[in-house]
Amino acid sequence: MKKATFLALVAMVFSLSLNALTLGKLGNFKFEKVNKYVWIMHGPPENPSVENEGFMNNPSFVEGKNGTIVIDPGGNYNVGKKIVAEYKKATNKPVLAILNTHKHGDHWFAGKAFAEAYPNAQSYAHPNMIKAAKDGDARLWYNILEGLSKNLKGTDGPFPFPTKVLKDGDILKVDGHTFKIFHPERAHTDTDILIEHVESNVLWLGDNLMDCRLGGMDESSSVYGNIELLEDIINQRNGYRKYDLYVPGHGPSNEMHKVIDPFLNYFKTVLKWAKKAYKDGKESYEVKANVAAELKDYQSWDEFDRQMGKHLMKAFSEVEAKDF
Numbered sequence: 293m294k295k296a297t298f299l300a301l302v303a304m305v306f307s308l309s310l311n312a313l314t315l316g317k318l319g320n321f322k323f324e325k326v327n328k329y330v331w332i333m334h335g336p337p338e339n340p341s342v343e344n345e346g347f348m349n350n351p352s353f354v355e356g357k358n359g360t361i362v363i364d365p366g367g368n369y370n371v372g373k374k375i376v377a378e379y380k381k382a383t384n385k386p387v388l389a390i391l392n393t394h395k396h397g398d399h400w401f402a403g404k405a406f407a408e409a410y411p412n413a414q415s416y417a418h419p420n421m422i423k424a425a426k427d428g429d430a431r432l433w434y435n436i437l438e439g440l441s442k443n444l445k446g447t448d449g450p451f452p453f454p455t456k457v458l459k460d461g462d463i464l465k466v467d468g469h470t471f472k473i474f475h476p477e478r479a480h481t482d483t484d485i486l487i488e489h490v491e492s493n494v495l496w497l498g499d500n501l502m503d504c505r506l507g508g509m510d511e512s513s514s515v516y517g518n519i520e521l522l523e524d525i526i527n528q529r530n531g532y533r534k535y536d537l538y539v540p541g542h543g544p545s546n547e548m549h550k551v552i553d554p555f556l557n558y559f560k561t562v563l564k565w566a567k568k569a570y571k572d573g574k575e576s577y578e579v580k581a582n583v584a585a586e587l588k589d590y591q592s593w594d595e596f597d598r599q600m601g602k603h604l605m606k607a608f609s610e611v612e613a614k615d616f
């Protein structure tokens with residue numbers, strides 16, 4: 293090989309590695325092909341930080357003949373540009389559609405970078421998601437994520453609000469691919485959609501399922517609803533089938549029981565102790581140590597210390613409300 297060619301090659305490899313999505317000590321992230329049509333970039337499951345640049349979800353895409361359908365593009369505009377760069381290494385096809393699982397900005401804010409690269413892409417979400425995002429949740433999440441990652445600049449003005457709606461039972465066809473939409477009334481939030489890709493038999497659950505991490509629940513969430521939903525999925529009720537792969541909102545994808553059972557068991561344990569506290573006339577914090585002891589295997593999950601007590605309080609208030 294001529295010296296000039298060799299140097300050009302070195303320069304090219306070097307510039308490619310510079311463009312890789314490398315997040316501090318967390319390593320390199322790229323889209324990986326999990327079956328004939330589906331690619332997933334599993335982000336780090338830790339809370340947004342300066343180190344992870346606010347990237348911690350699982351952006352995915354389904355590859356059609358002429359273009360792709362992206363699911364949950366990522367957490368902000370700036371890291372989104374790096375996710376788009378990774379996307380372009382995986383395929384040279386344009387993005388035709390973006391499907392957003394729920395209102396939390398760590399999942400949909402990078403839609404801005406995708407829209408910039410692919411202006412014809414249509415962005416979809418449940419109507420509750422679009423309304424909540426516009427009514428203040430986009431700004432709320434901008435502030436939360438900016439506080440943690442300092443990387444949100446450019447994500448607003450305007451936010452990449454979805455414009456097309458998806459409702460429970462809808463079948464969306466794009467480029468020969470079929471997506472079946474589920475909307476649980478109240479689970480992780482009241483804005484969620486779960487997405488079945490029929491041709492590859494994969495289910496995206498958004499934040500109704502997490503692995504290796506716990507996330508916040510708000511006034512639109514329901515511990516009861518989240519448990520019921522995961523039990524419906526495991527028991528293949530309400531239209532859910534048996535899937536080859538289950539994709540959580542955060543953490544690694546896996547087969548059904550391996551990825552759903554730990555998270556379901558977590559919430560069931562929290563609810564069990566909330567019920568016991570209520571029955572015994574105690575406050576939720578009085579059983580917190582019991583819950584922590586029973587869930588000691590979950591201590592390594594990101595945010596366990598901060599979220600478990602809040603989930604217990606939330607479950608307690610739901611138990612209380614059911615009694616009235």
Ligand SMILES: [Zn+2]
Nearest residue numbers: 394396499507
């Ligand atoms: Zn969420």
